[in-house]
Amino acid sequence: xxxxxxxxxxxxxxxxxxxxxxxxxxxxxxxxxxxxxxxxxxxxxxxxxxxxxxxxxxxxxxxxxxxxxxxxxxxxxxxxxxxxxxxxxxxxxxxxxxxxxxxxxxxxxxxxxxxxxxxxxxxxxxxxxxxxxxxxxxxxxxxxxxxxxxxxxxxxxxxxxxxxxxxxxxxxxxxxxxxxxxxxxxxxxxxxxxxxxxxxxxxxxxxxxxxxxxxxxxxxxxxxxxxxxxxxxxxxxxxxxxxxxxxxxxxxxxxxxxxxxxxxxxxxxxxxxxxxxxxxxxxxxxxxxxxxxxxxxxxxxxxxxxxxxxxxxxxxxxxxxxxxxxxxxxxxxxxxxxxxxxxxxxxxxxxxxxxxxxxxxxxxxxxxxxxxxxxxxxxxx
Numbered sequence: 302x303x304x305x306x307x308x309x310x311x312x313x314x315x316x317x318x319x320x321x322x323x324x325x326x327x328x329x330x331x332x333x334x335x336x337x338x339x340x341x342x343x344x345x346x347x348x349x350x351x352x353x354x355x356x357x358x359x360x361x362x363x364x365x366x367x368x369x370x371x372x373x374x375x376x377x378x379x380x381x382x383x384x385x386x387x388x389x390x391x392x393x394x395x396x397x398x399x400x401x402x403x404x405x406x407x408x409x410x411x412x413x414x415x416x417x418x419x420x421x422x423x424x425x426x427x428x429x430x431x432x433x434x435x436x437x438x439x440x441x442x443x444x445x446x447x448x449x450x451x452x453x454x455x456x457x458x459x460x461x462x463x464x465x466x467x468x469x470x471x472x473x474x475x476x477x478x479x480x481x482x483x484x485x486x487x488x489x490x491x492x493x494x495x496x497x498x499x500x501x502x503x504x505x506x507x508x509x510x511x512x513x514x515x516x517x518x519x520x521x522x523x524x525x526x527x528x529x530x531x532x533x534x535x536x537x538x539x540x541x542x543x544x545x546x547x548x549x550x551x552x553x554x555x556x557x558x559x560x561x562x563x564x565x566x567x568x569x570x571x572x573x574x575x576x577x578x579x580x581x582x583x584x585x586x587x588x589x590x591x592x593x594x595x596x597x598x599x600x601x602x603x604x605x606x607x608x609x610x611x612x613x614x615x616x617x618x619x620x621x622x623x624x625x626x627x628x629x630x631x632x633x634x635x636x637x638x639x640x641x642x643x644x645x646x647x648x649x650x651x652x653x654x655x656x657x658x659x660x661x662x663x664x665x666x667x668x669x670x671x672x673x674x675x676x677x678x679x680x681x682x
Contacts, residue, residue: 328670328678332365332663335678339628343368343407343635345583346395350643353394360668362639368450369399370407370582370635372645376416381437384420389444396448407582407635408449410513411438412491413456414477427483431490438494447504453513453544453582454491459529463521472525488512488529489538496539513544513582518555518562527569534573542578547620548637550587551609552595554616560623567630579630583637585661586616586673587646600657610660614672617663621677642666 327335333342344350344366351363363369373379374392381387399406410416412434424430442452460474473480479487492510499505512533517526526543533540543566547559563579570577588605589598601609624634638644639662646659660666663674 544582
């Protein structure tokens with residue numbers, strides 16, 4: 302009888318111990334595990350939010366993610382600042398870090414007009430531009446190989462003009478040095494160059510190629526982007542998907558627009574018998590309303606009040622509902638940062654309409670979970 306009692310007591314202890322070690326809520330889990338049945342979860346990183354120096358305190362927040370995008374360190378101006386000089390050191394450190402923490406790397410970005418070094422801006426003919434484009438893409442893609450699981454091959458070429466004119470000069474940015482010299486053909490060439498090199502390396506099936514842009518869920522830009530994609534599909538372009546940056550502010554999120562865009566892009570690929578993936582590549586929510594016509598609020602120099610963080614969380618909640626509903630079409634959701642104390646939104650005021658600090662992410666300045674973290678983790682669908 303005594304042995305039976307001890308056995309029963311041991312079972313009770315074991316059961317209690319196991320239950321204590323098991324998260325009772327999804328918000329007690331790592332975010333990548335919460336979404337393991339939906340899509341991978343990523344974050345943009347830099348030397349401020351994941352410092353690589355050994356003497357810097359490690360907050361471990363990166364463990365929530367299984368994908369990583371280098372915010373700046375794989376852009377042309379960083380990797381290839383001089384015509385015959387590459388600087389891969391910082392990017393290579395992050396690739397090693399990602400591998401050691403079982404994270405994939407999204408490559409960002411091979412061709413972007415705002416990240417060009419001086420020698421590229423001085424080119425005056427299309428032939429030389431194509432030569433430099435090919436060399437850069439070949440060299441960078443070969444260097445990283447399949448350490449990068451996908452590339453934003455071309456970034457932000459669609460015009461912001463809000464009209465229905467779908468002629469080329471209205472679809473594409475006129476301030477882009479590439480378009481001025483080559484028209485839209487540099488876009489197709491970029492994908493072809495990346496595809497050629499990956500195929501030659503025997504790793505094309507391991508590395509996917511994307512077009513990436515902001516506001517491409519808004520009706521006018523959605524229509525223009527679809528026109529570009531139709532041209533690319535008809536040109537047999539080796540493009541695998543599209544990146545929706547999804548930078549929102551308090552006045553800009555429209556749930557129906559987001560869902561329509563995801564489905565329109567995915568279905569356009571089906572229409573052309575071209576399997577086409579969607580990724581959410583730079584998600585964040587600005588706590589201010591950046592619409593110039595909106596009433597201006599005070600700057601939150603002492604931190605955002607609860608009502609603002611709750612409103613921000615509502616946007617996160619509704620966006621992730623859309624992502625979950627459409628997870629069969631989406632392979633990755635990436636936040637454009639990790640914690641609120643390190644954000645591009647606190648760059649000089651000329652980029653934004655407010656003068657105060659911003660708090661756009663799911664972890665606060667101390668690395669603590671915000672309401673936005675809880676709503677996307679403890680969801681009820």
